[in-house]
Amino acid sequence: QLRRNYYAKTCPSVESIVRNVVTQKFRQTFVTVPATIRLFFHDCFVQGCDASVVIQSSGSNKAEKDHPDNLSLAGDGFDTVIKAKQAVDAVPGCRNKVSCADILAMATRDVIALSGGPSYAVELGRLDGLSSTAASVNGKLPQPSFDLNQLNSMFAANGLSQPDMIALSAAHSVGFSHCSKFSNRIYNFSRQNPVDPTLNPAYATQLQQMCPRNVDPLIAVNMDPNTPKTFDNVYFKNLQQGKGLFTSDQVLFTDQRSKPLVNAWATSSNAFNNAFVTAITKLGRVGVKTGRDGNIRIRCDTFN
């Protein structure tokens, strides 16, 4: 039921309003890019793409964003949605017409294009969700320790295929990770191997230097050691060299079932871009709310 130009009658300029805000924010800080993309992913995998992740905890309700798996969502993603919503609502005809869930989908499309990724037409027409609880996040988001079976089953539960999962993983072409998310791979990995043998040895040494034992938990490292500020298929070239940061990244190359697509997309950025657009469009359709299951929030971080 989603469609392009959903707001053609109610707020025809919405896409350019959002794009202007996102572009401005991008000029202030690059973190806008990874923060917004990851926020969209974490929104869609919990109760569908309904901006439930944007809700603030209040009184008795502990919201999704305060679940441990969401505590590392960077503030610039939330800020982007809230600023874009304010800009949309400042246009008289558009006031209270555009959902926060759609604003997040548009902002995600825009940051991907701004950082060198593919441009695509975004489907719109989502309503904002009516609930957000930390408990509902349990078991819904992939962990960096996941193997291919675990990744496939969690993505399949959201209607996404193995190729979709591989393409979407390339979002780790931009952004940061805290050391704790991969320290098991560089220290005391197993009885036989102190370091994960699927890690490139030189890269493992670099990671140990950036993340010494007992490192400040606030320290974060680029997930793509080569082109951390460009959304590109270098992610797959890194995997071919043992430079996937998480087990869940590197397994895409070490598991024979996913390796052929990693190789294909390392070779062809065109093929990767097409697959990514297909996959993120499907991601944007997950659990979409319509009718009485949702509404248009006045404030993106608070229920009406």
Ligand code: HEM
């Ligand atoms: C395939 C399974 C996935 C796993 C296990 C995973 C896990 C993680 C982890 C552990 C981090 C680091 C968080 C931190 O320490 O700050 C991260 C960051 C990130 N993830 Fe994923 N992720 C997955 C898929 C995705 C997908 C599908 C997307 C989007 C389409 C995505 C987008 C991002 C981005 C952009 C960042 C960087 C955030 C920032 O710099 O603020 N991830 N992911």
Ligand SMILES: [Ca+2]
């Ligand atoms: Ca959601």
